[in-house]
Amino acid sequence: MTAAQTLPNTMRALLVRETGWPNRMQVAEVPRPAAQALDADSVLVRVRAAGLNFADTLSIAGSYQEKQQLPFVPGAELCGEVAAVGAGVQGLQLGERVMGQVGAGAYAEWAVVHKDRLARVPAGMPDTQAAGFYIPYGTALCALRERGRLAAGETLLVLGAAGAVGLAAVQVGKALGARVIGVSRSPAKREAVMQAGADAFVAWSSGDLKDALGKAGVDPGVDVVLDMVGGDASAAAMRCLNFEGRLVVVGFTSGQAPALRANHILVKNIDIVGCYWGPYQQLRPVQTRRAFDTLLAWYGAGLLRPQIADSVPLEGVAHALEQLACGAYAGKVVAQISIPSGASE
Ligand SMILES: NC(=O)c1ccc[n+]([C@@H]2O[C@H](COP(=O)([O-])OP(=O)(O)OC[C@H]3O[C@@H](n4cnc5c(N)ncnc54)[C@H](OP(=O)(O)O)[C@@H]3O)[C@@H](O)[C@H]2O)c1
Known part of the structure; x- marks a missing residue:
């Protein structure tokens, strides 16, 4: 473990004491993850912002699908500064800005992140963008390039x-050379x-x-569907797929995992x-590093422009999540x- 001196023993964090929604999640003072207890492959991050x-x-x-034990600090995505690294972590400097993903614990002043779930934040990327980059853009590229095999010239x-x-997928789809149709309610x-x-x-x-695409004057034949909604929308989108099309299942914001007809899958x-x-x-991990090499190169070239809808304090997270x-x-x-930066252990 590599670290400096005098970090606070506690930290401000959002705490879930009982599950449920709307929830009674509150800002609380909780023990800070100890730098001395870091796993070999982990990094202690002083969190600047969370997505x-x-x-x-x-x-x-x-x-x-991944259950947390109560009480827990929620939050999956963050950016911050490296405060300490485990013995097996190489190439990261203390104070360096990173973004990454955790199973839980991002809504806190300090968080422990696995080294394979981190990427460096490029100079010039503000914290607000870095805090919300890792999951949407990582997911979009993995879904479109690795899983959906989206090729240039496809729709x-x-x-x-x-x-x-x-929005990340729209930009990644364009960067991969596709024609992109966006659907929203x-x-x-x-x-x-x-x-x-x-x-x-x-x-x-x-x-x-x-039919709706046709009426809007949009050619309805598509090669890849990226599905964040599920439910009836999945079957409706699958009907737009061309021969040998791909439906990539990412999420179910409709609240329903879709039931899809095998005969429709077969005939096309x-x-x-x-x-x-x-x-x-x-x-x-190799493909993940390759994904961030690509994403950060595209960001540097101006092809990816994260859109930040709002920025809230820790106390505003519960309301913002409801919205x-x-x-x-x-x-x-x-x-x-x-x-404040400067505290060390
Ligand atoms: N598989 C993975 O690794 C992975 C990674 C990240 C996210 N996800 C999942 O992907 C989904 C989207 O994540 P996100 O971060 O993009 O969420 P988000 O920013 O909240 O966007 C979700 C979109 O879904 C639509 N939506 C919300 N409620 C809906 C409903 N009842 N019926 C139909 N559409 C609805 C909304 O679009 P309109 O209001 O514009 O229609 C909204 O813009 C979530 O289910 C998330 O858990 C999965």
């Missing part, structure tokens, strides 16, 4: 296109989706999506693939958690 994620609402409600349809992953989110670089936007919530030679970015990083669960935002919401 809000739809999955937080599920985790806090106790309905997420991508993004369900939930104005969400954090959706809300016509008011057109601007955000078009600003992200979509070739077309369609406001749709139910009924025949292929469709691939249905899942993308779960969380475990992917540790199971596929997010209702689909109120277009883009990413982040929590500002900075504490």
